[in-house]
Amino acid sequence: MIKFFRKIRQKLLSEGETGKYFKYALGEIILVVIGILIALQINNWNEERKAGIAEDKALIALKNEFEDNIQRFKLICEARKNAETGLRAYYELISNDTVPLETKAEARRRAGFGGRWSVQNTVLNGLVNSGAIENIKNDSLKTLLTRWPTLLNIWNDEEERWRNLRAKLSDYLMPRLRTSVPRSSDGSWKYFPNNTESELDSQMYSFVNELEYQNYIAKDISHLHTLSLNCTRIFEDYNKIMRHLNIEINSKKIN
Template sequence: MIKFFRQIRQNLLIENKTGRYFKYALGEIILVVIGILIALQINNWNEERKANILENKALLALKNEFNQNIERFHFIMKERDSGQVVLRTYFDIITNDTIPIEKKAQANKGAYFGGNWGAQNTVLNGLVNSGAIDNIKNDSLKILLTSWPNLVQNWNSEEVKLEKLIQKMNDYKRTKIRQGIPKPLNEKKGYIYKETIEQFYSRMALIVNDLEYQNFVASEIQNLHHQSIVGGRLIRNYEQIISALNIELKNRNIN
């Protein structure tokens, strides 16, 4: 093809048709430019197609990651909210001067799941750290995703506060109640306690009326209450993210 065009140019020069030669040369330049533009466009289409494939995979991976995280978080929130209800009832009992001390000592403080959430944000962190999150075209979704780590950090901070509070409360109780010791290795697992249940309640009677202990319980309720607020914000953000992801995946015909 190049040889064919060269032959035409040479024939025009030999025939001394300079005007036609320049017109032809200009046309050839235009064809070359058009060819380059077409090649660039095709390359852009290919790059965009590759970017869309990567974005689709990222969106699916994000949805799976968020669903796994929130499943455990719902369990934790349910446990903490239930614990708060029990603690409020317990607090009302131990701070009520009309209730006999024996009943206060035997009141059930209750227990709830106090473990960490440990959210896994491997996919999201990878997108943020690599800058690939900028490839997500949905600006609303991008804003929601970038706000998520701060909400998780806020929750983690509340969990640390709760852990420290419970540790302080346990340290306080160790100065008031005789602790048990583990059973020997050749026996079944468990603890040996040197007090009868009556002796235990007798010691608890000295604790429940102590202002320091009551304030520990009040602080625990306050912490759980604040966790409910922070957790509520986190869940709302999650619901918005999942809704945006579902819409985006639906628009892309991805299940």
């Protein structure tokens, strides 16, 4: 087409038709511009199509990842809350001066704290680090996903502080138990069938009356309570994220 116009322009110039020459030249420019615009539009459409496909895959992958992570977290949060409840009852008992030492010694701190939350954010981290998270059109969902790592950092920091406290408590108790638990003549630890500790001298647990020990338990409760609050915040954002993910997936009819 351009060659056709060029020949016409050359003929018009040779014939001295300057006015017509400029009209054809303008027409040629317009055609070139239209061609460029069409090419750009096709390219934009193609890029949007690719971005849409990438978004669909990301939405499904994110949903699966969040569902997998939250199952373990539910168990941990339940264990933390149960531990907090148990420790509160234990603290009320040992901090009560009217309760006999024998009764305090028989009480035990509730175990079963639930372990660590080994969360895997491979999909989310990949989207954030590569910038592909921008493919997600839902701004509310994008905001929630962007702040999710911050919530996890807050959780991990509090977990670390709590575990450091429990390590200090263990260091505090160890020398007291080591010197107090009865041993046999050869120096080995005595074994009590079925963990029956009634045969132990209750005085070995005299530390339950120590203010330092009670403060450790109070701090333990405080950390567990903070973790429980963080559980609530994380679940709130998780539920919002899942709601937006399901809306997007259902609206796009992604299989």
